[in-house]
Amino acid sequence: AQTQSRRRQLLFDTEAVGHLRLHPTSVIMETSESPITPLSSVLLTGPHQFEISTRPETLACKPGEALIKIGAVGVCATDVELFEGTMGYYEAGLASWPLVPGHEWSGRIIALGSGCPSHFPVGQRVVGEHATGCRALEASDSTVMKPREASATLGCTDCAARGGFLRCPRRAETGFFRRPGALQTFMRFPAAQLHVLPDSVPRELAALAEPLATALKAVRLAGLSAESQQEDSASRTVVVGDGPVALLVLQALRWRRCRVACLVGANASRLRRASELGADSVWNVAERDADGLVTSLQDAGELPSVVIEAAGTPSAVALSIKLAAPGGQVVLLGLSGNRVSEIRADDIVLKQLVVRGSLASEPEDWRAAAEMMSSGAMQSVVTHTLVGLDRYGQAIHLVKDPPQGMLKLQILLGVDESCDWGTVAVADGSPRSKRARIA
Numbered sequence: 001a002q003t004q005s006r007r008r009q010l011l012f013d014t015e016a017v018g019h020l021r022l023h024p025t026s027v028i029m030e031t032s033e034s035p036i037t038p039l040s041s042v043l044l045t046g047p048h049q050f051e052i053s054t055r056p057e058t059l060a061c062k063p064g065e066a067l068i069k070i071g072a073v074g075v076c077a078t079d080v081e082l083f084e085g086t087m088g089y090y091e092a093g094l095a096s097w098p099l100v101p102g103h104e105w106s107g108r109i110i111a112l113g114s115g116c117p118s119h120f121p122v123g124q125r126v127v128g129e130h131a132t133g134c135r136a137l138e139a140s141d142s143t144v145m146k147p148r149e150a151s152a153t154l155g156c157t158d159c160a161a162r163g164g165f166l167r168c169p170r171r172a173e174t175g176f177f178r179r180p181g182a183l184q185t186f187m188r189f190p191a192a193q194l195h196v197l198p199d200s201v202p203r204e205l206a207a208l209a210e211p212l213a214t215a216l217k218a219v220r221l222a223g224l225s226a227e228s229q230q231e232d233s234a235s236r237t238v239v240v241g242d243g244p245v246a247l248l249v250l251q252a253l254r255w256r257r258c259r260v261a262c263l264v265g266a267n268a269s270r271l272r273r274a275s276e277l278g279a280d281s282v283w284n285v286a287e288r289d290a291d292g293l294v295t296s297l298q299d300a301g302e303l304p305s306v307v308i309e310a311a312g313t314p315s316a317v318a319l320s321i322k323l324a325a326p327g328g329q330v331v332l333l334g335l336s337g338n339r340v341s342e343i344r345a346d347d348i349v350l351k352q353l354v355v356r357g358s359l360a361s362e363p364e365d366w367r368a369a370a371e372m373m374s375s376g377a378m379q380s381v382v383t384h385t386l387v388g389l390d391r392y393g394q395a396i397h398l399v400k401d402p403p404q405g406m407l408k409l410q411i412l413l414g415v416d417e418s419c420d421w422g423t424v425a426v427a428d429g430s431p432r433s434k435r436a437r438i439a
Contacts, residue, residue: 035059041184042392045098047085052389061113066191068126072207073182073411074104074382075395076244077312078335082176083396086337094169095177102181103130103174104410106197106206116191125201127209129193129366132172132179133158133165136190163362173360183389185413193363195370204382205373207410208248212378213361213369215248215310218333220365221358222306224258236261238297238304239279240320241311241334242270244381244408247277249310249333254278255377261304262297264290264319265311269405277379290319297323310334314341326351333358383407 039057044050061067081087082101089095106127109120120126134156158168165171174189175181197206219225224237237258239249242265253260254277263274266286274282281300283293297303303325309316312334320330321343330353348355361369372378384406386395391411398409 037186039185040389041100041180042102042389043098043100044083048083050083050392052392059111061111061188063113063115064191065113065188066109066116066120066126066194067111067186068107068128068189069110069186070102070105070107070182070184070413071125071203072106072385073102073413074207074211075392075399075409075411076104076211077399078103080396080400081335081337087176088335088338089173089176091338094173099175099177100180100184101175102183103176104207104210105174105182106203106209107182107186109194110186112191120191120194120196125197125199125203125206126194127197127206127366127370128174128189128195129363130174130210130213130360131166132190132193133168134170136165136192137170137172137178166359166362183392183411185389195366197370198374200376201373203412204385204410205378205380208244208378208380208382208408209366209369209373210361211245212248212252212372213365214333214358215245215252216368216372217361217365218249218308218310218331218358219252219256219258220368221356222308222329222331224253224256224306236302236304236325237306237308238320238323239263239274240307240309240316240323241265242267242274243311245333246310247274247381247407248378249308250274250277250279251378252372253308255372261300262293264293264323270407273381273407285319290322294323304328306331308333312336314339317341318343321347321353321355324351324353326353328353330355331358332356381408382410384409385412386410387412389413 036056036058038054040052040054042050043053059067078087079101082095087095106125109122109124109126112120112122156168156170158164172178175183180187195209237253237260239246239253239260239262242263246263246265247270250260250263260279262281262283263271263279264283264285265271265274266284268284271282271284283296294303304323305325305328307320307324307328308331309320310333314336316334317332317336318341320332324330328351332355347353384398386409389411395409395411398406
C-alpha cells in the first residue's frame with residue numbers, strides 16, 4: 001500500500017497534533033493508518049440553511065499544500081448575502097450549495113506538504129490570498145477541476161493577463177466556490193498563496209488581511225501610492241461608506257500618504273472612529289443633506305479628484321459620481337446584492353469621469369497588506385467576537401442587524417496561544433451534524 005504514488009510528505013509541529021508527537025521531519029504515508037482528527041465545519045446547504053457537522057478527516061497534505069489551524073474568521077455583509085442566497089455569484093452560476101463559507105481568516109501552519117516554500121516555518125501565523133486562477137489550480141492540484149476544465153487552462157487568456165485570474169470562470173475563491181472557506185477547524189491551502197505575519201500581529205487583526213488587501217487594491221487602481229503622493233500636495237480623496245472596509249480604505253489611503261478630505265456615512269459612532277483614523281472631516285448623510293456635502297467640499301477648496309465607494313448601497317454609487325471633480329476618478333468597491341443603482345450617465349460624460357470597479361485583490365495587494373500589518377501601521381476595526389463555530393447563526397444575525405457600536409465581528413476558534421490539538425483520534429467514525437435553520 002505504501003507505494004511512491006501514494007506518498008505524502010508532511011512537516012508537523014510536534015505540539016500541533018497532540019499525542020502523536022511526530023518528529024518535525026516525519027514522512028507520513030497516506031494509508032489506512034494515517035493520522036485522523038475530527039473536522040468540524042459550517043456548511044451552507046441552501047438559502048437560510050446551514051449545518052454544523054463533524055466528520056473524521058485524515059491529517060495529510062498534498063505537495064505544495066499547507067494544513068492550517070484556523071484561529072479567527074471575519075463575518076461581513078457578503079457572508080449574509082451568501083447565507084441568504086442573494087450573493088451575485090449564485091445568479092452567475094459560480095457559487096452553489098453546499099459550501100463552507102469564510103473568506104476572511106487567519107491561522108497557524110500545523111503541517112506542510114513536500115515542495116512548500118522553505119521560509120514557511122510550522123507554527124507560524126499566516127493569511128491566504130482569496131482567489132486562485134485556473135492555471136495555478138492545475139499546477140497545484142489538477143483534481144480540483146474536472147478533466148475538461150483542466151485541459152482548458154493552458155489557453156486561458158484571462159489568467160495570462162495581469163490580474164486577469166479574477167475574471168477567469170474556472171478560478172477558485174475561498175469560501176465562495178471551488179475552495180472551502182475557513183469556517184472549519186482546519187483547512188488545506190496552497191502554500192504559495194500564504195503570507196507570513198509576525199506573532200506581534202494578533203489573530204483578530206490578521207484576519208482583517210482579506211478586506212485590507214481589497215481596500216489596498218482600490219487605492220492602487222486609483223493610482224494612489226506613497227511614491228506618487230506628497231503630504232502637503234496629495235490628491236483630495238473622499239471615501240463613501242463607514243463600514244469596516246471603508247475604514248480600512250481610509251487607513252490604506254493614510255498609509256499611502258494620501259489626504260482624505262472627507263468620509264461619508266450614516267452612523268455617528270463609526271464616523272467618530274473615522275476622525276480618529278485620520279479623515280479631515282466626516283459627513284453624516286442621516287443628519288445632513290448630501291447636496292450640502294458638495295457645497296461644503298467646494299467651500300473647503302475643491303471637489304475630490306478620487307472618490308472610493310465602499311458602502312455597497314445603490315445610493316452610494318450615485319453620490320460618489322456626484323461628488324467627483326471633473327476629470328476625476330470613481331472606484332466602486334462595494335457589492336450591493338444585485339440591487340439596481342440609478343445614476344445619470346450625463347454626469348459621467350459631462351465631467352469626463354473615469355469609473356471603474358475593483359473586485360477582491362491580487363498578490364501585490366496581499367504583500368502590501370502584510371507589510372502594512374507587520375509595520376504596525378494598521379489599527380483594528382474589530383469590535384465584537386464570538387467563540388466557536390456553533391455561533392455562526394448568531395453572527396449572521398448580528399451582522400445583518402448590528403447592535404449600537406458594532407463595527408466588525410469575528411468568530412474565534414480555539415485558543416491562539418496553543419497549537420495543541422488534544423487527542424487526534426475519532427471515537428465514532430460516523431459523521432455527526434447539528435442542523436439549524438434561520439428564518
